[in-house]
Amino acid sequence: MSDVLQLILEDEDGTQLETTCTRFAVMWQGKEVWFQQVGNDQLMIGVDSAEDDSEYTNLLLRPLATNLVSLELEMEPAEPGDDGHVHGPDCNHD
Template identity: 65%
Template sequence: MNKPFAVLLEDADGTQLETSCSRIAVIWQGKEIWIQHVGGNQLMIGVDVEEGDTEYANLLLRPMATNLVSLELEMESAEGYADEDEHEHGPDCQHN
């Protein structure tokens, strides 16, 4: 099991609640965006895909400033991925 990490939750009034967990999810645009500690100084961020989904969710991380990044959720049609012969493997497809 992954080592827990500290999480701060803040409401609209600025009140903070500190807790710890090994995995959290944010519901964003109807998808579960999971963040979990995977060892060392690393976090893994992923999107749950359910059977029957017609779109794949891609997370795009872009630098904005010295200490800021932008995380964008982009939906891509799942058509064409059903037939493996139609899929061209590249560095970003996450297939072995």
Template identity: 75%
Template sequence: MSEALQLVLEDTDGTQLETSCTRFAVIWQGREVWVQAVGDQLLIGVDVEEGDTEYANLLLRPQATNLVSLQLEMEPVEADEDDHVHGPDCNHDH
């Protein structure tokens, strides 16, 4: 069950806009990085398109007590045609 996320968007001049949504995406390095809340977890995933020749790894590293870095690393797809990456939007029963 998804929960609404309360967002604060800030411009470079410091102007803030508050809004809410169930999930949002950031376009980063040409990929949609999706964020959504499910229960007490925050899920982060990268959309995979049919025919992609690379898939994304998200690397999370601690930086400080209350700070982490997220790195997007691309790797070539070396899978059989029948292989499928299951995710929240794949529309398959798992």
């Protein structure tokens, strides 16, 4: 099994460029939305955040049709102090 993603980038006139990477990000609404292949052929999507962010970013995935989904970024205020986050093996915090 490989962690390499095969990307097809397309510009406005339809010209395609094929490349590979292990991880890529899209800047969307001022946030870095990261995509990375993980075990069992799954795709992990996450949003980078900084310690001093005043909002949490939530990813909302909704089915639209048989082969389409909607991915939305939703911001909610960050409460100072304990945010209730429980560190686990998948949270990528040290």
